[in-house]
Amino acid sequence: MAGNAQNGREHQHTITALVQNHPGVLARVAGLFARRGYNIESLAVSVTENPDISRMTIVARGDDRVLEQITKQLNKLIEVIRVVDYVEHSAIERELALIKVNAEPKNRSEILQLAEVFRGRVIDVSEKTFLIELTGGPEKIDAFARLMAPYGIREMARTGVIAMARGTKTA
Amino acid sequence: MPRMSGAQILLECLRQEGVEYIFGYPGGAVLPIYDALYDFRDIKHILVRHEQGAAHMADGYARATGKVGVCLATSGPAATNLVTGIATAQMDSIPMVALTGQVRTTNIGKDAFQETDAIGITMPITKHNYLLKRTEDIPRVIAEAFYIARSGRPGPVLVDIPLDVSLGKIEWDPSQYEKDPDIPSYRPTYKGHEMQIRKAAQAIREAKRPILYVGGGAVQSGAQEEVTELSERTNILVTTTLMGKGAIDETHPNSLGMLGMHGTAYANYAVHNCDLLIAVGARFDDRVTGKLDQFAKYAKVIHIDIDPAEIGKVVHCDIPIVGDVKTVLRELLKYVEPRPATEWNRQIMEWKRKFPLVYPKDGQMHAEFVIDEIWRVTEGNAIITTGVGQHQMWAAQYYKVKRPRQFITSGGLGTMGYGLPAAIGVQLALPNETVVCIDGDGSFQMTVQELMTAVVYELPVIVAIINNRSLGMVRQWQELFWSERYSEVDLQASPDFVKLADAYGAIGMRVTEPEDVEPAMREAMSQRKKPVIIDFVVPTEENVYPMIPSGQSIEQMMLRKDLEQLRATVDTDGEEWSFADQEQILRQFVEQPARQ
């Protein structure tokens, strides 16, 4: 039956778009999201094995219809070569975070231990801080950030998710 | 290999694309292009009076012919003047290439004189756009621009050309120009999926109350024959959108006219009660659907469209078919069997009898009467352009067109001022046709300067101003929904349009009496060298009906108050259905229409 197409439950989606490595492509993609009212949770862009092609990984929220529209609208951009929507957990997702945390002498060994559990690395040390590098899925980084919060996070930078399908499948 | 400047290369590319006219206006950043045009014989440049006019002319030319329209403007304020015209083309999917000058590449980003970011500004209102960086790239970019503009779902493409790029000289062999280049990341789908087409045929076979809802996509793909054949073979009646007018001859008994906010009551009842909605190249615009959860709520939906993103964008779709409308319908016709007219057809005809599209023939100069007369005098053959407002809706209701590309109007963007420049583009493309711009007194004044363009190029466009001395459509909304608080809609203060025509060197006439409409039109049509402005003085306080208020459903449809009396004046002879014994048929359908 006909009827409003805009309802249903919201999910988080990780979308990968292979795009031509032209100046302005990022503006087109970002403009599309802004114009059509789609929310971007994270966006990571870099060149691929082919220097003419860039890979954008976009994490967005919305119900299935909204996500279908996002995918279709992205595909309509002339410079977008292919779009893959990794629904839920069908792909490996990784993110890199740099976290500058307060490290008073009394807390240092505790922080080091926690970092080790998360396979994080301390890459810079000052009298008052550690700079920790951590990679993993977004949940892992969220969890580590929560654990660091009581010590006082001075600064945190995250790359945003990049994703790739398991096995031989490519985007 | 000849050594050529970027500007010369550009013109050579346009020539190879078959461009006949460039609508444009010169300036600093396009001087090399204008210099090259000076002795370029194969393309005629039309000097407009405002760049917005150039864009609408290119658009009108494109709508009338199906070819790509071309406009040209310098950088900065000229590029921004094109914006309304580009957005108008984008909303209605019109193939157009807009060329803009830009400051030298070395000055870009430095707030140079007359620098604006044309690419950034037009990104959301073009199908695609390009900033040229090197003279060598001109042929490839121009070829891509034309190909993208006309293929798939058409649309405007802007090419921004910095001064040093058009000045630069390179060796280039024009025979190397490659039309329709392959763009790997852009491959539109033309052929529909066969399984889906079979499913659609089956749905048509099973439907009890099917309706064809046909939009601008059918016009663009030239599918009148297919739409008509499908309708005739299956006896499925056809309603079109504003953009779809002409997808079937509107005097065909199977045509229900336009649907939506100001559509015919019978088309809207039919769509409301149908059990199968066959959407053909239409996009479920809110002016068509009104309240979404009420729109065609009993219907299964087949949606045929070349743009996959249109499918499921607004309403749920049961049988999506992505492809070119004409190609898909051709395939579909292979599977669709003849189907007799049913009670459903009779039901719709009954609605047509009960809720006819009428106006009083009471000796007054109603706008509807003027348009009806224009239709009669032109024998339904004129190409119509319009402004935006009441006159546009009345024109859509009363000027019944016979073929696609005959009704040219700004549907999606609703651009006042579109009519006259569009008419100029149409008249240039089709010099032997009668072109009538049915305009509003407000709309006309938005691009009136293009009258000069029409005079200079001796174009006999007829501008029929439906002069209600008012921003009538806004006045209507204020009357109906804003407690008659008429805020800033009075246009009593307007120039004398007859004198204005005279000042421009056009012919001006004023018509105040109904019996003078026909002679004035005949006189206008006999003019083949000069534009004619006819000031049709009509009453101010009249509304367009039927009307489904914005965001509401057919239950809130407003009909004209005197419909009851007027119904008797409608001649139903010659309709192909008999109207006997219809009351019981009415009852067997899902829902009774709101106002019986």
Ligand SMILES: Cc1ncc(C[n+]2csc(CCOP(=O)(O)OP(=O)(O)O)c2C)c(N)n1
């Ligand atoms: C450029 C632009 N500005 C404003 C509007 C809003 N608008 C829609 S209809 C209308 C009134 C049009 O008046 P007129 O051209 O005289 O037509 P009428 O409704 O009186 O027939 C206005 C102001 C518009 N559609 N376009």
Ligand SMILES: [Mg+2]
């Ligand atoms: Mg008016």
